[in-house]
Amino acid sequence: MEDLYLGKTNYKVIGQRPIRHDGADKVTGKAIYTADLQLPNMAHGKLIRSPHAHAKIKRIDVSQALAVPGVLAVVTADDFPDLAEKIAMMGEAGAVNLQHLAGNCLAKDKVLYKGHAVAAVAAINTHVAEEAAKKIVVEYEPLPSVTWVLDAMKPDAPILHDDLRTDELGQKGDKPTNVSVHIAFEQGNPAEGFKQAEIIVEREFRTASVHQGYIEPHAAVAMWNEDGRLKIWTATQGSFTCRQQTAELLQIPVSQVLVVPCEIGGGFGGKIAVYLEPVAALLSRKCGRPVKMTMQRAEVFEGTGPTPGSYMRVKLGAKKDGTLVAGEAWLAYDCGAFPGGMIGPGSMCVFSCYDIPHARVDGYDVLNNKPKVQAYRAPGSTQAAFATEQVIDELALQLKLDPIEIRLKNAAKEGTRRVDGPVYPRIGFIETLEAARNSEHWKSPLTGKNRGRGIASGFWFNIGGASSCSASVMEDGTVSLIEGSTDIGGTRTSIAMQLAETLGITSDDVRPQVADTDSVGYTFLTGGSRVTFATGLAAYKLGLDLQAQMRDRAARLWKCSVDEVQVEDGTYSYKDQKLTFKELAAKLAQSALEPVVGRSSVNPEGSTNGFATHIADVEVDPETGKVTILRYTAIQDAGKAIHPSYVEGQMQGGAVQGIGWAMNEEYFFDKNDQMRNASFLDYRMPTCLDVPMIETIIVEVPNPGHPFGVRGVGEAPIVPPPAAMANAIQRATGIRFTDLPMSPPKVWKALQK
Amino acid sequence: MAKKTVVSSTINGSSTEFLCEPRQSLLEVLRDTLHLTGSKEGCNNGNCGACTVLMDGKPVLSCLVLGVEAEGAKIETVESLAKNGQLAPVQQCFLEGAALQCGICTPGFLMATKALLEKFPQPTEHDIRFHLANNLCRCTGYDKIVKSVQACATAVR
Ligand code: FES
Ligand code: FES
Numbered sequence: 001m002e003d004l005y006l007g008k009t010n011y012k013v014i015g016q017r018p019i020r021h022d023g024a025d026k027v028t029g030k031a032i033y034t035a036d037l038q039l040p041n042m043a044h045g046k047l048i049r050s051p052h053a054h055a056k057i058k059r060i061d062v063s064q065a066l067a068v069p070g071v072l073a074v075v076t077a078d079d080f081p082d083l084a085e086k087i088a089m090m091g092e093a094g095a096v097n098l099q100h101l102a103g104n105c106l107a108k109d110k111v112l113y114k115g116h117a118v119a120a121v122a123a124i125n126t127h128v129a130e131e132a133a134k135k136i137v138v139e140y141e142p143l144p145s146v147t148w149v150l151d152a153m154k155p156d157a158p159i160l161h162d163d164l165r166t167d168e169l170g171q172k173g174d175k176p177t178n179v180s181v182h183i184a185f186e187q188g189n190p191a192e193g194f195k196q197a198e199i200i201v202e203r204e205f206r207t208a209s210v211h212q213g214y215i216e217p218h219a220a221v222a223m224w225n226e227d228g229r230l231k232i233w234t235a236t237q238g239s240f241t242c243r244q245q246t247a248e249l250l251q252i253p254v255s256q257v258l259v260v261p262c263e264i265g266g267g268f269g270g271k272i273a274v275y276l277e278p279v280a281a282l283l284s285r286k287c288g289r290p291v292k293m294t295m296q297r298a299e300v301f302e303g304t305g306p307t308p309g310s311y312m313r314v315k316l317g318a319k320k321d322g323t324l325v326a327g328e329a330w331l332a333y334d335c336g337a338f339p340g341g342m343i344g345p346g347s348m349c350v351f352s353c354y355d356i357p358h359a360r361v362d363g364y365d366v367l368n369n370k371p372k373v374q375a376y377r378a379p380g381s382t383q384a385a386f387a388t389e390q391v392i393d394e395l396a397l398q399l400k401l402d403p404i405e406i407r408l409k410n411a412a413k414e415g416t417r418r419v420d421g422p423v424y425p426r427i428g429f430i431e432t433l434e435a436a437r438n439s440e441h442w443k444s445p446l447t448g449k450n451r452g453r454g455i456a457s458g459f460w461f462n463i464g465g466a467s468s469c470s471a472s473v474m475e476d477g478t479v480s481l482i483e484g485s486t487d488i489g490g491t492r493t494s495i496a497m498q499l500a501e502t503l504g505i506t507s508d509d510v511r512p513q514v515a516d517t518d519s520v521g522y523t524f525l526t527g528g529s530r531v532t533f534a535t536g537l538a539a540y541k542l543g544l545d546l547q548a549q550m551r552d553r554a555a556r557l558w559k560c561s562v563d564e565v566q567v568e569d570g571t572y573s574y575k576d577q578k579l580t581f582k583e584l585a586a587k588l589a590q591s592a593l594e595p596v597v598g599r600s601s602v603n604p605e606g607s608t609n610g611f612a613t614h615i616a617d618v619e620v621d622p623e624t625g626k627v628t629i630l631r632y633t634a635i636q637d638a639g640k641a642i643h644p645s646y647v648e649g650q651m652q653g654g655a656v657q658g659i660g661w662a663m664n665e666e667y668f669f670d671k672n673d674q675m676r677n678a679s680f681l682d683y684r685m686p687t688c689l690d691v692p693m694i695e696t697i698i699v700e701v702p703n704p705g706h707p708f709g710v711r712g713v714g715e716a717p718i719v720p721p722p723a724a725m726a727n728a729i730q731r732a733t734g735i736r737f738t739d740l741p742m743s744p745p746k747v748w749k750a751l752q753k
Numbered sequence: 754m755a756k757k758t759v760v761s762s763t764i765n766g767s768s769t770e771f772l773c774e775p776r777q778s779l780l781e782v783l784r785d786t787l788h789l790t791g792s793k794e795g796c797n798n799g800n801c802g803a804c805t806v807l808m809d810g811k812p813v814l815s816c817l818v819l820g821v822e823a824e825g826a827k828i829e830t831v832e833s834l835a836k837n838g839q840l841a842p843v844q845q846c847f848l849e850g851a852a853l854q855c856g857i858c859t860p861g862f863l864m865a866t867k868a869l870l871e872k873f874p875q876p877t878e879h880d881i882r883f884h885l886a887n888n889l890c891r892c893t894g895y896d897k898i899v900k901s902v903q904a905c906a907t908a909v910r
Contacts, residue, residue: 019848026856027844027863029791029831036790127776213891215795215803216857265793265857266891297796489854489892645851645897652894653854680800680889688895689886693878 012569013500014708017645018507020493022263034219034235034262035294042221043072043122045276045283045293046129048136049303050111050118053369053673054145054158057109057118061137065121068135070128073286075279076119077108081251088248096273100338102249104372105278111140112160112337113369114674115302117275122283122291145369145673149334150311152178152368160337160367178367180339183347185420186360193326193358197317201394202328204313205387207722207740208666209306209334212376213657213685216265217300222280223290228252230284232277233260237267237486238525242274243517249278260516261486268657269375270305272525301678305374306667307382308333308341314350314387318395322406327351327359327419329387333380336372341365345461346380348420349719350388352459353429353611354410359419369673375527377654378460378715382661382722386740389456389723394736403455403727404437407613412459422607428637428701428711429611432457435697436613441633450620451630452731457613458719462712463528464604467535468521469542471499473596475589477582479503479546481512484523485535489650489714494532494642495539498708502543504570505581521601529712532642533703534604540707541600549596553588554579608703610716612636614655618728625748627663627729633695634720639703639711651717652694658721660686666741762823764789765833773820779813780804782820783830791831791860795889802888805861806830812868814887831860834867843867843905850901854892861888866902875906 025031062074086098102108107116119136123129144158151157159176166173167181194200220234230252236242239259247254264271276293284291295303310333317326329350335341347363396406411430417423436442436455446453470482481496496510523535547567554572555562566573570581579587588596617631634651641647664684668677677683702709722740730736735750757772764787773782780797783789783806795803797816804815807829834841840848843866853859862885869876869884876884881902882895890898 017851020851022856023848023853024840026853026859027831027840027847028835029789029860031856032790033793033857035794036784038785038788127774214855214857215801215889215891216793216855217795263857264855265795266855268891294794297798297800490851646854649851649854649893649897652896653892654894656894657891679798680796681798685889685891686895687882687886687889688899689882691895693899694894694896 011501013497013507014640014642015644016507017643018493020490021496021512022487022492031263033216033265034221034233037221037233037262037292039221039223039290041289043124043287043289043291044126044129045120045122045280045291046126046133047117047120048133049299050107050114050116052111052140052142053114054143055111055140056143057107057111057138058141059139060119062119064135064137065132068128068132070124071121071132072124072289073122073283074119075282075286077106079282080106080249083249086248088245096340098248101245101273104338105275113371115299115371116337117303120279120283122287147368147370147669147673149309149332149366149368152334152366153332153364160369164339179364180335180367181343181365183344183363184361185347187417187419188358190326190328190358190360194317196325198320199395199398200315200317201391201398202313202315203391203738205738207310207383207386209309209370210661210665211301211306211683212268212270214266214268214270217295217297218271218275218304219294220276220280221290221292222277222284224281224285229256229258230281231258231260232281233262234277235264235271236261237271237488237527239486239517240484240522241272241525242277245274246277246281250281258516258518261514264486264488267488268377269379269527272527273305273374275304297680298678301683302675303371305336305372307376307379308335308373310383312383312387314391316391316395320399322395322399322401322409324354324356324410325358327356329361331362331384332364332366333383334366334368334370334373336368336370338372339365339367341373342375342380346384348418349381349459350384351419353412353457355412355416356419361419377657377718381458381460381719382658385456385458385719386722386726389720390726390736393727393730404433407457408433424609426701426704427609427611428699431699431701432611432613432635432637435635435699436615439615439633439697441615441631441695446617448619450622450732451617452728453615453617454724454727454731455613455615456720456723456727457611458716460529460610460715460719461607462533462610463530463607464534465524465530466601466603467523467538468601469535469538470520470599471542471546473546473585475586477585478509478511479505481510481539482515482520483512483535484515484520485531486526487514488526490643490646491531494646495535497642498536499539499543502540503547503581529610529714533608533706533710533712534602536642536710537604537706538600538602541602542598545598545600546596549598550581550584553593553596554584556593557587557591604705608639608705608711610637610711610713612716612720614720614724616724616728618725618732620729620732620747622751625744625751627742627747629659629692632692633697634717635697635699636713636716637699637701637711638713639706640700640709641698642710644698647698647713648696650713651696654717655694655721656686656691658718659691659725662722662725662740662742664741664743758821760821760824762825763827765830775819775821777820778816779818779820779823780815783815789830789832793857793860795857802865803858803861805864805888807864807868812865831863834863842908846901846905846908850897850904852893852898852901858888858890862890862898866905870906
């Protein structure tokens with residue numbers, strides 16, 4: 001790629017903080033989220049869900065429901081076509097078996113977790129649908145269930161899928177099991193490596209299932225028309241991946257499905273898989289009306305995908321000076337009711353911050369009677385960092401080294417080989433550690449009883465993937481930008497700014513619009529920290545295309561050759577003639593020349609590697625076990641911060657989600673494996689009273705794979721918090737907490753010992 | 754189906770009559786009957802604040818208020834904040850302060866902030882955090898929301 005811009009510092013638009021383009025819509029309540037839609041003659045759908053964690057479905061009788069006045073249709077798993085052995089690709093989570101995806105939308109033969117959807121009703125309004133749903137009779141034969149990952153691995157554990165065999169390093173096993181995959185990575189010679197070690201620390205860790213907790217519950221509207229076209233409005237992170245999943249689940253061509261992404265009220269990975277879309281579509285086909293389905297909050301907790309609960313063992317060996325020589329990690333992550341969890345990325349991330357010459361990682365993907373896990377911001381990495389960053393911290397304590405120094409000594413840098421193979425290009429991990437060391441926060445003294453300061457680092461890959469954009473130049477010199485990336489956190493603006501910078505116009509002169517799947521080229525989902533990077537790259541290429549066309553038109557206007565037209569900072573000139581982008585656009589509108597319409601598509605391969613380091617100061621109340629955060633700083637390499645406010649916002653939001661994960665959040669199951677805290681009151685996400693200001697330091701080590709040096713920033717900030725908090729609590733109490741969450745009762749109990 | 758009642762109230766400054774079933778919440782009436790979809794439903798049981806509106810000047814969770822309880826009351830929703838094509842200061846401060854990411858919590862925060870600033874024109878950081886603790890935001894980590902409220906208090910003074 002021509003990196004015309006890489007390393008440039010005098011940007012006009014990039015690095016500014018313009019008001020986002022969709023801002024006025026969102027502060028006035030005009031922005032349309034899926035649940036806000038009202039279509040003519042619209043029906044409302046409701047799901048009924050399993051009351052058991054594990055049971056055979058013996059019989060479903062829908063006759064009483066159908067008899068309720070106002071009921072329009074009922075569907076069950078039998079309404080799905082046969083999907084045996086079909087596979088779809090779903091982003092970071094990789095390949096998904098369609099039979100499982102359908103089975104997660106509506107259970108077939110067996111329910112696998114409490115809250116598993118079994119049937120759906122459409123009626124003239126939600127109240128009627130709800131009443132009718134209660135009249136569906138489902139006869140179950142309860143089966144023993146299991147929710148803790150190590151229990152699910154035992155040979156006598158209740159088996160979820162009789163046909164599942166372990167993929168043991170590529171070889172299929174011969175017995176029914178809950179372990180879907182065992183993966184392993186190795187480099188060097190770990191046994192030899194540990195022999196060279198002068199100190200070895202090994203610890204076990206456990207984390208609970210936690211939910212992404214987006215404030216907008218899942219919602220979808222489907223209208224299956226008599227001409228065979230299916231139109232879907234939905235809250236999705238990827239309109240094209242939603243289109244693909246829905247089309248494949250219903251076995252119709254993708255060209256028959258149109259997905260219109262509405263504004264989306266948060267996702268964090270949890271709005272990639274379809275739940276409601278195919279069911280609403282089936283109901284719509286049956287009743288011939290558009291059907292809206294929305295989830296209640298308890299359904300979101302019980303019926304959609306949290307992140308894995310985990311058991312981890314991490315062992316590190318070092319020299320006396322703190323140099324790491326060997327590492328070993330054994331990770332078991334649950335994936336919930338269907339195979340395909342986050343163990344892959346977890347295993348790839350567990351040692352990814354450090355240069356460890358001899359290392360081995362074993363990872364297990366384990367089924368249990370919980371909802372199917374989904375991606376949650378840097379999926380799998382937070383758990384792994386909770387383990388590794390505490391073992392490093394303990395090495396530092398035992399060796400009496402500064403926790404930043406020990407990390408700097410071993411930090412991954414350009415040329416370091418990760419245990420799973422890839423060699424890093426230019427990355428900014430060391431720079432985040434140096435920024436931490438130089439920060440006000442780190443230099444300020446922390447005194448007082450029961451107080452402690454901890455640091456931890458974290459890594460996320462930041463994926464690439466296909467992105468498309470198109471644009472036309474309007475006669476007033478503004479540019480309409482059409483993109484396929486759904487905007488969750490303000491990316492319309494970060495993409496528009498990259499186009500504006502390339503064209504030499506202002507951010508406000510670009511009108512970004514997120515289009516439906518028929519109106520823009522294929523674009524992969526909003527996730528993996530990829531949008532500002534990959535769709536931004538598409539915007540940059542689009543800018544070059546528009547610029548070339550503008551130059552061509554200018555040449556024809558001035559009757560010179562294209563090469564003679566100079567472009568600088570958005571001004572086009574030839575000899576003593578000079579026109580700004582706007583003036584030229586106005587001239588073109590009056591001329592007989594063709595309008596300027598541009599397009600671009602990209603598919604950058606490989607990852608861009610995001611690193612973060614966080615510092616936490618805490619005070620632990622010995623009477624109650626409550627941990628108060630006194631000060632918190634998040635440091636991250638953004639490559640180049642396009643809109644610093646929104647980069648900071650990602651860092652702050654990710655940090656607070658991680659803090660919730662560290663301190664309070666967990667799926668709490670009773671002895672019947674029923675979730676007992678499926679509400680925002682009982683599943684305690686942080687409120688603004690639970691956290692202080694989150695200070696931010698943006699480090700900018702340009703990504704060589706992007707013309708402006710951008711690295712995605714959405715995910716890395718959730719990785720360090722649990723470990724940073726644990727390390728801080730260790731300094732405050734002398735106790736090392738290896739189980740998440742570190743909630744007051746647990747901390748209090750530990751303090752009593 | 755239960756019988757519907759006529760309810761009269763003042764909504765965003767205009768006297769409004771609507772029909773509602775006794776079981777319908779004010780949030781449902783606002784969104785589905787009156788098509789004021791600015792107020793959002795995040796939990797429908799009083800735990801997230803996304804549905805916050807002002808009722809006779811006080812912040813209430815409209816998912817916990819019944820439609821019939823709005824009889825004779827003055828209701829203000831997010832749709833009432835901007836006037837004559839001009840954003841209210843609190844909206845402007847949220848925009849300038851980048852206090853929203855996905856924006857689903859924003860209408861609730863704006864209404865809660867309006868009530869807060871009426872009670873505490875010069876709130877401390879603690880006042881702000883205490884009074885907005887009813888409103889969940891999963892995206893921002895609250896930092897920019899709290900700072901925008903502070904900026905708004907300064908701007909209005
Ligand atoms: S929707 Fe009313 S408080 Fe959550
Ligand atoms: S901005 Fe998304 S929940 Fe607050």
